[in-house]
Amino acid sequence: MKDLRTNFLDHVKNGLNGKPLFLRILFWDGHEYAFNQDIRVTMHLHSAKLISRILMGSALDVLGEGYVEGDIGIEGCYQDILAVAEQLSDSFPAKKSKGGIFRKHYAAHSKAKDAEAIRYHYDVSNDFYRLWLDRNMVYSCAYFKTGEEDIHTAQEQKLDHICRKLQLQPGEKLLDIGCGWGGLLSWAARNYGILGVGVTLSEQQYVYAKERMEREGLADRVEIRLQDYRDIPEREHFDKVSSVGMFEHVGRTMLPEYFGAIQRVLKEGGWTLNHGITASQQDDEDGHHSGSDFMDKYVFPDGEIPHLWRVVRDMAGQYLEVLDVENLRAHYAQTLIHWVRRMEERKAETLAMIGEKRYRIWAIYMAGCAYAFWRNWIALHQVLAVKQTRSELTPRPWERRYQYQDDSFRLAEPQWGDL
Numbered sequence: 001m002k003d004l005r006t007n008f009l010d011h012v013k014n015g016l017n018g019k020p021l022f023l024r025i026l027f028w029d030g031h032e033y034a035f036n037q038d039i040r041v042t043m044h045l046h047s048a049k050l051i052s053r054i055l056m057g058s059a060l061d062v063l064g065e066g067y068v069e070g071d072i073g074i075e076g077c078y079q080d081i082l083a084v085a086e087q088l089s090d091s092f093p094a095k096k097s098k099g100g101i102f103r104k105h106y107a108a109h110s111k112a113k114d115a116e117a118i119r120y121h122y123d124v125s126n127d128f129y130r131l132w133l134d135r136n137m138v139y140s141c142a143y144f145k146t147g148e149e150d151i152h153t154a155q156e157q158k159l160d161h162i163c164r165k166l167q168l169q170p171g172e173k174l175l176d177i178g179c180g181w182g183g184l185l186s187w188a189a190r191n192y193g194i195l196g197v198g199v200t201l202s203e204q205q206y207v208y209a210k211e212r213m214e215r216e217g218l219a220d221r222v223e224i225r226l227q228d229y230r231d232i233p234e235r236e237h238f239d240k241v242s243s244v245g246m247f248e249h250v251g252r253t254m255l256p257e258y259f260g261a262i263q264r265v266l267k268e269g270g271w272t273l274n275h276g277i278t279a280s281q282q283d284d285e286d287g288h289h290s291g292s293d294f295m296d297k298y299v300f301p302d303g304e305i306p307h308l309w310r311v312v313r314d315m316a317g318q319y320l321e322v323l324d325v326e327n328l329r330a331h332y333a334q335t336l337i338h339w340v341r342r343m344e345e346r347k348a349e350t351l352a353m354i355g356e357k358r359y360r361i362w363a364i365y366m367a368g369c370a371y372a373f374w375r376n377w378i379a380l381h382q383v384l385a386v387k388q389t390r391s392e393l394t395p396r397p398w399e400r401r402y403q404y405q406d407d408s409f410r411l412a413e414p415q416w417g418d419l
Contacts, residue, residue, distance in 0.1 A: 250304075
């Protein structure tokens with residue numbers, strides 16, 4: 001009868017299908033095994049229980065949790081580590097996944113539970129996010145024109161891209177749902193002359209964004225609220241509505257209500273832009289996937305991502321006619337690479353602020369998401385729509401040229417460097 005270690009190694013070898021695995025494993029009892037002479041990743045397994053759990057399936061969950069809890073030690077660059085983790089996961093096909101990393105069952109999204117989930121992820125501390133976000137404190141996918149921009153430039157390009165897509169005009173009233181630390185509203189008010197309202201469920205974001213508007217002299221033009229999007233008064237109406245990096249927290253069964261709330265406060269002919277993570281395949285919405293338990297436990301409680309078809313369908317069901325769809329998958333991969341690199345550069349400060357365990361959570365979460373976007377396990381779409389409840393044609397441009405300053409094309413290739 002094979003011992004546990006031999007059984008594990010045989011599973012891995014059989015699952016490689018002739019592909020090289022640049023991994024050396026150091027076992028708890030002093031034994032070691034190298035799958036290739038070219039060793040790029042060294043993994044220290046501190047307990048036999050880890051192998052038992054991996055053999056039962058959900059390898060990515062076990063590896064991620066083991067790393068966070070200190071039961072697994074890993075040496076190597078993130079890109080190689082994640083490639084090795086994918087190969088190990090593929091060697092245990094009982095719960096093999098092509099990448100769903102968010103929770104896949106339908107969660108109950110009450111106002112109280114959503115607020116609790118938001119506080120868990122976003123109220124770590126403003127100082128923590130300030131360590132690695134850009135100067136505008138934008139915690140969502142940046143927008144690259146060459147792939148070589150620094151994170152500050154790329155995020156300002158994203159903010160401007162959204163404002164141009166929405167055709168913001170001076171004096172228009174903009175609602176930003178899930179306004180974060182106020183980056184988009186600040187940019188839109190200073191550069192496009194809008195009047196704004198931002199809502200968030202994060203108390204720390206609320207305090208920061210409110211103080212920011214006062215500091216930048218925008219308090220008389222931009223209002224920040226600690227408010228659920230479902231509680232925006234029916235009497236209020238806006239020319240434009242933006243939602244950036246927020247609807248992943250809404251829940252798939254809640255999307256009709258979510259888009260209904262947007263439609264309710266949007267003026268007839270008004271535009272809305274929804275920017276959020278989407279599933280890469282239709283069947284990725286349902287069932288359990290490797291990595292789901294890790295994300296739900298450590299990163300995004302109750303996070304759910306829909307496929308694009310559901311977004312478009314549920315928008316149309318609320319009289320929001322889709323005008324434009326843009327896939328920013330490569331942009332988010334590159335954004336996350338920047339974030340991880342910036343956090344690594346300030347590792348000592350980060351460790352002092354949040355501790356070893358939480359540092360590991362954030363490092364592997366962001367590096368893993370960069371890898372997932374690049375491997376097409378998940379995507380990100382900006383969907384632009386117009387409120388169209390009447391039969392006549394609402395105003396819209398003939399073409400998309402207004403969104404861009406030039407028509408140059410460059411191949412999107414995230415720059416991993418030595419990360």
